[in-house]
Amino acid sequence: MFLKGKTALVTGSTSGIGLACARALAAEGANVILNGFGDAAEIEGFRTELAEASGAEARYSAADLTKADAIEAMIGQAEELGGVDILVNNAGTQHVAPIDEFPPEKWDLILALNLSAAFHTVRLALPGMKAKGWGRIVNTASAHSLVASPNKAPYVASKHAIAGLTKAVALETATSGVTINCISPGYVWTTLVENQIPDTMKARGLTREQVMNDVLLAAQPTKKFVTVDEVAALCLFLCRDEARSITGANLSMDGGWTAA
Numbered sequence: 001m002f003l004k005g006k007t008a009l010v011t012g013s014t015s016g017i018g019l020a021c022a023r024a025l026a027a028e029g030a031n032v033i034l035n036g037f038g039d040a041a042e043i044e045g046f047r048t049e050l051a052e053a054s055g056a057e058a059r060y061s062a063a064d065l066t067k068a069d070a071i072e073a074m075i076g077q078a079e080e081l082g083g084v085d086i087l088v089n090n091a092g093t094q095h096v097a098p099i100d101e102f103p104p105e106k107w108d109l110i111l112a113l114n115l116s117a118a119f120h121t122v123r124l125a126l127p128g129m130k131a132k133g134w135g136r137i138v139n140t141a142s143a144h145s146l147v148a149s150p151n152k153a154p155y156v157a158s159k160h161a162i163a164g165l166t167k168a169v170a171l172e173t174a175t176s177g178v179t180i181n182c183i184s185p186g187y188v189w190t191t192l193v194e195n196q197i198p199d200t201m202k203a204r205g206l207t208r209e210q211v212m213n214d215v216l217l218a219a220q221p222t223k224k225f226v227t228v229d230e231v232a233a234l235c236l237f238l239c240r241d242e243a244r245s246i247t248g249a250n251l252s253m254d255g256g257w258t259a260a
């Protein structure tokens with residue numbers, strides 16, 4: 001358990017990639033702060049599961065990360081556990097529409113959650129990490145931090161920007177013992193993706209395999225989804241001492257998508 005005594009804050013960890021990262025960090029003994037929306041009883045179940053796995057503390061913050069004051073309160077909550085040692089900026093959202101039809105409020109939401117929230121968590125957590133001479137920041141970016149797709153302009157802009165933020169902060173923190181990196185997954189198998197399959201099968205008259213390979217995985221040469229556990233394993237590796245020289249990197253995990 002190499003993370004005993006460390007505290008990890010994982011944003012957007014009530015489902016999908018964030019929950020898998022929280023589980024991986026807890027399995028190595030870290031205190032974990034969960035964050036995100038969802039069913040209260042289900043979240044309490046995750047919290048107790050994590051505390052049992054780590055033998056340490058597991059807390060939950062309901063902070064809405066589009067609000068700077070809520071982020072400040074969440075970082076304050078982490079102070080009770082000695083402050084944030086590992087920060088995983090993972091919460092994110094998507095909306096699909098052509099740019100000239102894109103609702104301005106959706107632009108504001110996507111930029112606030114996918115980008116500005118990370119600015120706030122980093123600026124608030126970094127002083128404590130620097131004081132300890134150790135810290136790990138992992139940002140869930142996307143293949144869309146490197147390449148674009150139509151009808152996703154705000155998402156693509158936010159993910160390119162988080163990769164830029166990562167590089168700039170890496171240079172500022174290079175001698176401090178803190179590393180900051182992005183993980184850029186392609187399509188990840190989450191319930192969000194799974195739920196789209198039956199409707200697409202019906203709408204387009206396709207089989208399940210055709211929807212997976214020709215629609216969802218059209219851009220992913222392996223024709224396989226990335227799994228949340230694969231992303232979490234890379235996140236965990238970045239927290240190891242052996243990863244101390246990896247900083248400012250944008251690590252693709254996209255089945256070859258951005259190699260094409």
Ligand code: NAD
Pocket residue numbers: 011012013014015016017018035036037038063064065066090091092093113140141142143184185186187188189190192193
């Ligand atoms: P998900 O929908 O399963 O998880 C999103 C999480 O963010 C949830 O816990 C949700 O409650 C939380 N959240 C939403 N709005 C919030 C808010 N205002 N404040 C706080 N929390 C909020 O999605 P996921 O697929 O696990 O995505 C996680 C990250 O991975 C996102 O940044 C996403 O852009 C990125 N990503 C996903 C994929 C994919 O194919 N699933 C691919 C590349 C990148």
